[in-house]
Structure formats: structure tokens, C-alpha cells
Amino acid sequence: xxxxxxxxxxxxxxxxxxxxxxxxxxxxxxxxxxxxxxxxxxxxxxxxxxxxxxxxxxxxxxxxxxxxxxxxxxxxxxxxxxxxxxxxxxxxxxxxxxxxxxxxxxxxxxxxxxxxxxxxxxxxxxxxxxxxxxxxxxxxxxxxxxxxxxxxxxxxxxxxxxxxxxxxxxxxxxxxxxxxxxxxxxxxxxxxxxxxxxxxxxxxxxxxxxxxxxxxxxxxxxxxxxxxxxxxxxxxxxxxxxxxxxxxxxxxxxxxxxxxxxxxxxxxxxxxxxxxxxxxxxxxxxxxxxxxxxxxxxxxxxxxxxxxxxxxxxxxxxxxxxxxxxxxxxxxxxxxxxxxxxxxxxxxxxxxxxxxxxxxxxxxxxxxxxxxxxxxxxxxxxxxxxxxxxxxxxxxxxxxxxxxxxxxxxxxxxxxxxxxxxxxxxxxxxxxxxxxxxxxxxxxxxxxxxxxxxxxxxxxxxxxxxxxxxxxxxxxxxxxxxxxxxxxxxxxxxxxxxxxxxxxxxxxxxxxxxxxxxxxxxxxxxxxxxxxxxxxxxxxxxxxxxxxxxxxxxxxxxxxxxxxxxxxxxxxxxxxxxxxxxxxxxxxxxxxxxxxxxxxxxxxxxxxxxxxxxxxxxxxxxxxxxxxxxxxxxxxxxxxxxxxxxxxxxxxxxxxxxxxxxxxxxxxxxxxxxxxxxxxxxxxxxxxxxxxxxxxxxxxxxxxx
Amino acid sequence: xxxxxxxxxxxxxxxxxxxxxxxxxxxxxxxxxxxxxxxxxxxxxxxxxxxxxxxxxxxxxxxxxxxxxxxxxxxxxxxxxxxxxxxxxxxxxxxxxxxxxxxxxxxxxxxxxxxxxxxxxxxxxxxxxxxxxxxxxxxxxxxxxxxxxxxxxxxxxxxxxxxxxxxxxxxxxxxxxxxxxxxxxxxxxxxxxxxxxxxxxxxxxxxxxxxxxxxxxxxxxxxxxxxxxxxxxxxxxxxxxxxxxxxxxxxxxxxxxxxxxxxxxxxxxx
Ligand SMILES: Nc1ncnc2c1ncn2[C@@H]1O[C@H](COP(=O)(O)OP(=O)(O)O)[C@@H](O)[C@H]1O
Ligand SMILES: [Mg+2]
Numbered sequence: 001x002x003x004x005x006x007x008x009x010x011x012x013x014x015x016x017x018x019x020x021x022x023x024x025x026x027x028x029x030x031x032x033x034x035x036x037x038x039x040x041x042x043x044x045x046x047x048x049x050x051x052x053x054x055x056x057x058x059x060x061x062x063x064x065x066x067x068x069x070x071x072x073x074x075x076x077x078x079x080x081x082x083x084x085x086x087x088x089x090x091x092x093x094x095x096x097x098x099x100x101x102x103x104x105x106x107x108x109x110x111x112x113x114x115x116x117x118x119x120x121x122x123x124x125x126x127x128x129x130x131x132x133x134x135x136x137x138x139x140x141x142x143x144x145x146x147x148x149x150x151x152x153x154x155x156x157x158x159x160x161x162x163x164x165x166x167x168x169x170x171x172x173x174x175x176x177x178x179x180x181x182x183x184x185x186x187x188x189x190x191x192x193x194x195x196x197x198x199x200x201x202x203x204x205x206x207x208x209x210x211x212x213x214x215x216x217x218x219x220x221x222x223x224x225x226x227x228x229x230x231x232x233x234x235x236x237x238x239x240x241x242x243x244x245x246x247x248x249x250x251x252x253x254x255x256x257x258x259x260x261x262x263x264x265x266x267x268x269x270x271x272x273x274x275x276x277x278x279x280x281x282x283x284x285x286x287x288x289x290x291x292x293x294x295x296x297x298x299x300x301x302x303x304x305x306x307x308x309x310x311x312x313x314x315x316x317x318x319x320x321x322x323x324x325x326x327x328x329x330x331x332x333x334x335x336x337x338x339x340x341x342x343x344x345x346x347x348x349x350x351x352x353x354x355x356x357x358x359x360x361x362x363x364x365x366x367x368x369x370x371x372x373x374x375x376x377x378x379x380x381x382x383x384x385x386x387x388x389x390x391x392x393x394x395x396x397x398x399x400x401x402x403x404x405x406x407x408x409x410x411x412x413x414x415x416x417x418x419x420x421x422x423x424x425x426x427x428x429x430x431x432x433x434x435x436x437x438x439x440x441x442x443x444x445x446x447x448x449x450x451x452x453x454x455x456x457x458x459x460x461x462x463x464x465x466x467x468x469x470x471x472x473x474x475x476x477x478x479x480x481x482x483x484x485x486x487x488x489x490x491x492x493x494x495x496x497x498x499x500x501x502x503x504x505x506x507x508x509x510x511x512x513x514x515x516x517x518x519x520x521x522x523x524x525x526x527x528x529x530x531x532x533x534x535x536x537x538x539x540x541x542x543x544x545x546x547x548x549x550x551x552x553x554x555x556x557x558x559x560x561x562x563x564x565x566x567x568x569x570x571x572x573x574x575x576x577x578x579x580x581x582x583x584x585x586x587x588x589x590x591x592x593x594x595x596x597x598x599x600x601x602x603x604x605x606x607x608x609x610x611x612x613x614x615x616x617x618x619x620x621x622x623x624x625x626x627x628x629x630x631x632x633x634x635x636x637x638x639x640x641x642x643x644x645x646x647x648x649x650x651x652x653x654x655x656x657x658x659x660x661x662x663x664x665x666x667x668x669x670x671x672x673x674x675x676x677x678x679x680x681x682x683x684x685x686x687x688x689x690x691x692x693x694x695x696x697x698x699x700x701x702x703x704x705x
Numbered sequence: 706x707x708x709x710x711x712x713x714x715x716x717x718x719x720x721x722x723x724x725x726x727x728x729x730x731x732x733x734x735x736x737x738x739x740x741x742x743x744x745x746x747x748x749x750x751x752x753x754x755x756x757x758x759x760x761x762x763x764x765x766x767x768x769x770x771x772x773x774x775x776x777x778x779x780x781x782x783x784x785x786x787x788x789x790x791x792x793x794x795x796x797x798x799x800x801x802x803x804x805x806x807x808x809x810x811x812x813x814x815x816x817x818x819x820x821x822x823x824x825x826x827x828x829x830x831x832x833x834x835x836x837x838x839x840x841x842x843x844x845x846x847x848x849x850x851x852x853x854x855x856x857x858x859x860x861x862x863x864x865x866x867x868x869x870x871x872x873x874x875x876x877x878x879x880x881x882x883x884x885x886x887x888x889x890x891x892x893x894x895x896x897x898x899x900x901x902x903x904x905x906x907x908x909x910x911x912x913x914x915x916x917x918x919x920x921x922x923x924x925x926x927x928x929x930x931x932x933x934x935x936x937x938x939x940x941x942x943x944x945x946x947x948x949x950x951x952x953x954x955x956x957x958x959x960x961x962x963x964x965x966x967x968x969x970x971x972x973x974x975x
Binding site for chain 2 (some may be wrong): 052053054055124125127128129131132133134173177225226227228480481494495497498499501502504658660681
């Protein structure tokens with residue numbers, strides 16, 4: 001590098017001034033230029049990186065680095081920086097400066113190593129970080145190999161490449177970023193993945209493809225995330241030789257670095273690069289498993305295609321209804337145009353706009369997510385997605401007839417109360433009157449020892465739940481202007497006095513009181529007892545209910561608990577566990593213990609019935625909370641779109657009658673349909689069943705304070 | 706108990722408040738104003754609702770009265786009360802009453818926070834009667850044509866106790882506000898703080914990153930207001946990452962992992 005280049009570099013990073021405090025800038029520069037090229041670059045990369053956290057430290061590093069690099073090999077050099085950064089983060093600037101100064105005393109073999117970085121410690125951070133980067137929502141888990149299947153990032157269970165914690169931590173982040181970037185920047189576009197699978201690439205060719213894609217992706221990261229690229233550059237390579245080797249490849253593959261190049265371009269370059277020796281993988285680079293990607297991708301494509309079509313069918317129905325026309329049968333393709341907004345390169349993001357018949361449509365967050373996920377597979381919406389879906393009506397009618405002839409309802413007509421409910425048919429956009437028959441049962445109680453075990457198992461959690469719920473009551477502050485209360489409200493007294501002096505009627509709202517047991521909330525818990533809850537989910541539901549009851553007893557809110565399941569439109573069932581007026585006693589505990597999986601989930605009917613019960617109670621705030629593990633489904637045509645639309649309609653009916661609805665689910669594909677059913681702010685997805693008991697109490701508190 | 710002071714002065718806004726129009730909200734509001742319809746501004750905090758109403762007050766050349774609602778706000782706080790001065794009682798108008806008398810624009814910020822009984826006084830102001838009942842004076846004060854009631858509401862809260870009642874919300878013309886799109890938000894940050902284009906771009910990017918975390922560890926993403934605060938610090942010479950840590954991350958959460966994630970996201974764009 002020339003002197004002037006380094007001058008520019010110093011000025012650009014604003015470390016020029018600080019450097020002057022340690023030495024003549026020209027002297028330092030000439031020391032740097034005396035080093036070989038790779039070393040110069042390494043020092044500049046690191047100075048730049050450190051300058052983002054602290055300019056003074058960067059200047060001092062720049063000052064010390066030439067001398068240090070002459071005394072140390074690459075590994076020691078990086079370890080020395082690692083120590084410095086660790087000290088800076090943990091102990092502050094002064095300690096970090098000392099670490100820099102003492103480079104002569106530094107030697108890798110003599111130091112006591114910090115523990116390596118564990119996946120469990122960084123997993124939550126990585127999860128947030130990757131979500132924040134955008135694109136498709138990815139799971140992050142640890143695995144033997146490091147790779148991605150475009151739905152999940154698989155990372156090592158620990159990283160200990162560097163002797164101190166700080167760089168290992170950064171390396172975790174970079175590894176996750178790099179895998180994320182493969183999906184985001186189209187390494188696994190459907191067209192490319194298909195080619196890779198069909199051509200059965202040899203190991204060697206795949207290795208080349210992996211290197212080429214690394215170059216292309218890193219360049220995209222450089223455009224969009226300069227900060228990450230700085231770190232890629234500074235700590236990606238094992239040693240100076242590897243650095244040099246990658247640089248050669250980078251120059252040879254220059255064409256891949258241009259904006260707009262795709263994985264397809266890398267694919268076509270593979271053969272050209274077979275003759276060159278492979279550079280070692282970057283520290284942050286993972287392996288590639290084409291088959292795993294293909295499998296996950298095909299499953300996702302099917303799912304998203306169906307969802308896309310149903311979403312857009314709905315959009316169109318709404319639009320048509322707004323215009324007041326008959327639902328038309330034109331193919332969707334004439335109506336929809338998808339525009340990817342990247343007129344502004346610096347802000348490039350997957351922001352997508354949908355235009356229907358020339359007007360911009362408002363799409364929800366979840367629809368936006370869906371489209372951006374499809375875009376990551378296809379770089380657009382494939383044409384066949386935008387074809388109208390045909391739902392054969394005759395087929396549906398046929399099915400429902402079979403069902404209603406199957407009359408088993410006479411068996412125990414007398415032993416149970418019978419209720420009739422209508423159901424919403426979205427295809428015909430009208431109700432099927434009295435289509436569903438529902439019966440109420442009492443649950444067969446089990447031994448209450450389950451309750452005691454749960455209380456013991458969650459002893460610690462229970463304590464904290466009790467405390468927070470008590471806090472809910474405590475935090476309710478002083479209420480002014482009460483008819484009666486603990487103390488006198490001075491403001492009110494003065495006002496009343498003034499009113500009285502003026503000859504006005506004397507009203508006695510002059511006390512203050514701490515508000516409690518005045519919440520006026522009635523809540524109905526509707527618990528999914530469908531067959532799919534068998535096992536863990538069922539247990540978690542029961543445990544949640546036990547904890548919840550303890551919490552609700554503290555708040556004094558009125559609550560009822562019902563299970564629901566059934567099979568067929570004439571076989572809907574709800575199971576009484578606790579009614580509003582019932583006290584929480586051993587009987588209730590036994591019934592909670594007795595919750596067992598039954599058959600299907602005809603959600604709409606259950607909602608209508610339990611909502612009806614809720615409306616019979618008097619409370620200012622009525623809340624219907626569903627605990628469920630999946631989408632509405634029954635053995636007849638109550639599936640997919642039909643079930644979802646009926647449930648949505650039932651929820652809307654509840655809303656209109658003044659009931660708030662909320663759903664807690666453990667179905668991780670719930671993003672597909674829950675926002676549509678419940679509205680954006682009215683549901684929560686819990687990613688692990690084990691967390692259900694804690695979360696349910698937590699959510700309830702948030703909902704009602 | 707000390708009470709927050711309530712602004713009752715009728716102030717005209719002389720200088721044009723900077724406001725970047727997002728859609729056709731200016732036209733809609735003006736039309737609602739001409740038609741004497743009350744307006745509801747929906748949207749998350751810090752997305753420009755207050756700025757918009759200031760701008761409209763300036764545009765329509767009416768004084769603006771703003772009341773930040775809290776859960777102790779009573780009807781008398783809005784309408785007025787008798788006080789005693791030298792042994793005599795004097796009536797003091799509340800902010801709402803004085804806004805009605807003066808034909809001002811009255812802005813009730815975060816209306817759901819107020820005590821439920823306050824909604825009663827606004828109901829009769831919101832239908833075609835346009836009357837403010839002042840019970841203690843035994844008076845029904847008709848609102849002049851110039852008067853306009855505007856309320857704001859954040860639908861993002863999950864609490865059912867803080868939901869706006871149908872009987873209230875159905876009286877209003879509702880304007881939905883959201884964070885401006887990336888381009889506009891960049892322009893707003895630039896104009897508000899005179900920072901460099903690049904800084905504004907990067908902040909917008911960070912903003913949209915945090916908004917992706919909403920419901921996933923964060924209750925809300927970073928508002929335009931927070932991004933503007935960060936831009937101000939940066940223009941003042943604070944390192945970008947330090948600025949976003951203090952102005953954005955710490956303002957959004959206390960969770961260590963989340964703070965760390967936002968810190969690293971910020972480092973990745975700067
Ligand atoms: N459309 C806009 N035009 C101009 N400034 C805006 C706009 N949107 C947001 N801002 C900026 O964001 C800040 C916060 O907005 P504010 O109106 O106080 O939010 P809200 O009342 O919605 O909580 C304002 O001070 C202003 O600087
Ligand atoms: Mg405001």
C-alpha cells in the first residue's frame with residue numbers, strides 16, 4: 001500500500017487525530033509500508049473493526065501493530081487482538097490499552113484460556129440477531145455439522161478456535177450470518193438447487209461451488225452490511241497464506257462480484273475452477289448438503305403455494321365484495337402484480353408490494369413474510385401460483401351429505417344437553433343453518449395427584465408467578481374520587497367544597513382507595529382436546545391449567561375452563577372442567593387431571609358455544625382464550641380453508657358481541673393462518689411445549705393489565 | 706397527589722411544523738374538519754401522530770390544545786371545576802371546554818389511558834349534536850364549526866383493558882398511521898437532524914431490523930422518534946454504535962440477549 005492510501009484510510013476512520021498522540025503519523029506509516037502486503041491489509045482490517053467500537057483503541061492498535069506483527073506469528077497476533085477486545089468489553093479501555101502495550105509478554109502458550117463459547121449461551125442472541133437481519137424466519141439449532149437447509153441454521157455446539165471468549169462469540173455470529181446469507185442471497189434458489197440435485201455434483205465440484213458462492217455472498221454482505229463484512233475480512237482466515245489464496249480466487253472470480261450475479265453464475269463457473277487448488281474453508285463457512293436443502297424446500301414450496309393461493313383468493317373476494325360484484329372467475333394472474341421495491345439500492349430489503357388491478361393492496365405482515373419467503377425460493381412469484389384455485393362445490397356437498405346420514409346422535413339424546421349452531425360456508429358466503437350439533441359432557445375425573453406433582457415440579461416458577469400476579473394487584477394505584485375508601489382525596493374535597501360554596505349539590509366522591517378485586521374480568525379457557533395433543537402437548541396443557549388456576553385464584557378473576565373436540569358436524573363436544581360459579585377445589589383438580597385427547601377440532605362450533613356461555617356472565621371485560629396445538633380440522637370437509645374461514649367467522653361473531661379473543665398455540669406453522677383468524681395482535685406462538693406453563697400465565701397477565 | 710399540569714393556553718402554531726405526508730391523510734383530515742367530523746389517529750408510538758396534528762393545526766390556522774391522557778384523568782380535569790379564590794368560587798374551564806369555546810383543535814393523546822367515564826363527555830361532542838355537557842354549570846355548550854376533536858390510540862397493546870370501546874370508536878373518522886416507508890423515513894431523519902444521508906440510511910435499516918423482532922422478543926420495534934434521537938447523537942460526534950445502543954436498544958428493552966442482538970445488528974450496518 002502506498003503512503004497516501006494509508007493516510008486516506010486513517011482519515012476515513014477518524015483515527016488520524018488519536019494516532020498523533022502516540023507518534024509522528026508519517027513514522028507509523030512508513031513502518032506499515034515496510035511490512036508485506038497481507039500483513040498491511042490485516043492491520044488495516046482490524047484497525048477499522050476496532051474503530052467502530054472505540055477510535056482511541058484503534059489508533060493505539062495501529063501504532064503498536066507493526067512492531068507486534070514482527071514479533072508474532074499469525075495465530076499469536078490474532079490471539080493478542082482477541083485478548084485486547086475481550087479486555088475492552090469486560091474491563092474497559094484502560095485494560096485493553098495495557099494488553100496492547102504488553103505484546104512482548106504475550107504468548108499463546110503461556111496464557112490461561114477463557115472457556116470456549118457454548119451454543120446454549122448464544123442461542124437466544126443468535127435467534128434474535130438472525131430474525132433482525134430479515135428474510136425468511138429461520139430456526140437456529142446446534143448440530144454435528146455446520147450447514148443450512150434453508151429453514152434452519154445448524155451450528156456447532158461450541159466454538160473454541162480462539163483462546164478468548166470474544167472472538168469465538170463473534171465467530172458464532174458470523175457463521176450464522178453466512179448460512180443465513182446463503183438463503184437470503186439465493187444460493188439455494190429453486191432453479192439452482194434443482195440443477196445441483198439433477199447433476200449429482202461430485203464432492204469436489206460441490207466444494208468449488210461452496211467457495212464461489214462464498215465469494216459472491218460475501219460481496220452481497222459487503223453491500224448490505226458493511227459492518228459484518230469488516231468482520232468477515234478480519235477473522236475469516238486461518239493464516240496469511242489462506243488469506244492470499246482466497247484473494248487469488250477472488251480476483252479470478254471477479255465477475256461474480258458484480259451486483260446482480262446469481263448462484264447460477266457460480267454454478268456455470270465450477271468447471272473453470274476445477275483446475276485450481278482449493279483454499280481452505282473460511283472459519284465462518286459451513287458445509288453444503290444439497291439433498292437436505294431440496295427436501296425442506298419442496299415441502300415448503302407445496303405449503304406456501306397452497307397458502308398463497310388461499311390468501312389471494314380471499315383478497316380478491318374481499319375486493320369483489322367491496323365493489324359489489326359477483327365473485328368473478330377471471331384468473332388471478334390478470335389481477336395481481338408483484339413489485340419488489342428496490343429502487344433504492346442502499347436500503348435494499350425484501351419489501352414487496354402487491355398491486356391488484358392497478359391499485360396497491362394493503363397486505364398484512366404475515367402475507368408480506370409469505371411472499372418474501374417465496375421470493376427467496378424463486379426470485380418472484382411463479383406463474384402457476386397465480387392461477388385461480390378451483391374448489392369443487394359439488395364435491396363438498398357430497399361429503400357433507402354422507403356425514404349427516406351418519407346419524408348416531410340419537411343414542412344418548414337425553415343424558416346430555418344438546419345445542420344447535422350454524423356454520424359459515426365461505427364458498428357460498430352464507431351460513432349453514434343449525435348445521436352443527438353440540439353436546440356438553442362432564443370430564444371423567446382422574447386422580448388429583450397430578451396436580452400435586454405439577455405444583456411440586458414447578459415450585460419455583462409458581463412462586464414467581466404468584467409474586468407477579470400479586471404485583472398486578474399491588475401495582476394498581478390509588479383510585480381517586482371514590483364513594484368510599486381508605487383515605488380522603490384532597491383535590492376532591494377542595495372541589496366539593498367549592499361546589500358546595502357555589503350552592504351546587506354536594507356529591508360525595510371524595511375518597512381514595514386502592515383498587516383491587518375490582519378488575520371485572522371474566523375469562524373462558526378453551527382447551528384443545530383433539531387427538532393430536534396426545535402425549536407432551538396434553539400434559540403441558542394440564543400443567544398450564546394447574547398453574548393458571550393458582551394464579552387466577554390470586555387475582556380473583558372469574559374463570560371457566562372447557563375442553564373441546566368431537567367428530568363430524570353432528571358430533572361436536574365440549575367437556576366441562578370448571579364453570580364460572582364453581583370454586584377451584586379438588587373436583588376441578590381431578591377434572592384437570594382427567595383431560596385426555598379425544599378426536600377432532602371443529603373449532604368454530606366450540607367457539608360459538610363457549611362464547612355463548614361467556615356472554616351469559618356479567619363482566620365488563622370478557623375474554624376467550626384458546627389453548628391449541630394446530631389448525632381447525634374435522635373428519636369431514638372441515639379442513640384447510642373451510643375450517644379456517646368458519647373459525648375466523650366465529651371469532652368475528654364473538655368480537656361483535658363484545659368478547660375479546662386470544663389464541664395461544666404450539667403449532668409452529670401457525671403463522672400461516674393465525675393472523676388471518678385472530679388478527680395480528682391476538683395470538684402467540686410458543687416454540688417449545690415445555691415453556692407452555694410459564695408462558696400461559698405470563699400472557700394472561702399481559703392481556704389483562 | 707401532584708397532578709401533571711394540563712395545557713389550557715390556546716396557542717396558535719406560527720411556524721410550519723415539518724411534516725412529511727405519507728398518503729392522503731392531509732386531504733382526509735381537512736375534509737373531516739370541513740365536515741365537522743371527529744378524527745381518530747391510530748398507530749404505534751413515535752410514528753408521527755402528534756407531529757401530524759400540529760401540522761394540521763398550523764394548516765387550518767386553529768389553535769391546538771393537547772391533553773396527554775393518564776389513568777387518573779377525570780371528567781373535571783377535561784371539562785373544568787370550581788375553585789375558591791378569596792372566599793369566592795370561581796369556575797375554571799378545563800382544556801376541552803376552553804377548546805370548544807375558542808373553536809380550537811383538541812387532541813386527546815392515548816385516549817384509552819383515561820378513566821372510562823371521560824368517554825361520556827366526548828360522546829355527545831362526537832355526534833351531530835356537537836354539544837359539550839358541563840354538568841356543574843348546568844350548561845350544554847355547543848361547539849362552533851371551527852372546533853375539532855381528535856384522539857389517538859395505539860392498537861398494538863394486547864391488554865383487553867386498554868381497548869377502545871366500539872361505542873366510542875364508531876363515532877370517528879379513523880386515520881391509520883404507521884412507520885413511514887424506508888425512503889420517506891430516511892428523508893424525515895435527514896430533515897429533522899441534518900445528519901448525513903448515509904447515516905440516515907443506516908438508521909432506517911436498523912429500524913426495520915428491530916421491527917422484524919416485534920413479537921419475537923420485542924414488544925415494539927424502534928419508532929421513527931428513536932431513530933431521530935440516535936441521528937442527533939451521531940451528528941454530534943458520538944460513535945454510531947454507541948448512539949444506537951443508548952438511543953435505540955436501551956430504549957426498547959432490558960433483556961441482555963436482546964440488547965446484544967440490537968448492538969450487533971447496529972454494528973452490522975454501520
Ligand atoms: N411523517 C413525518 N413527518 C415529519 N416528522 C415525522 C413524521 N413521522 C415521524 N416524525 C418524527 O418522529 C417524531 C415522533 O413523532 P410523534 O408525532 O411525536 O409520534 P406519536 O405522536 O405518533 O407518538 C417527531 O418528533 C418527528 O420528528
Ligand atoms: Mg405522541
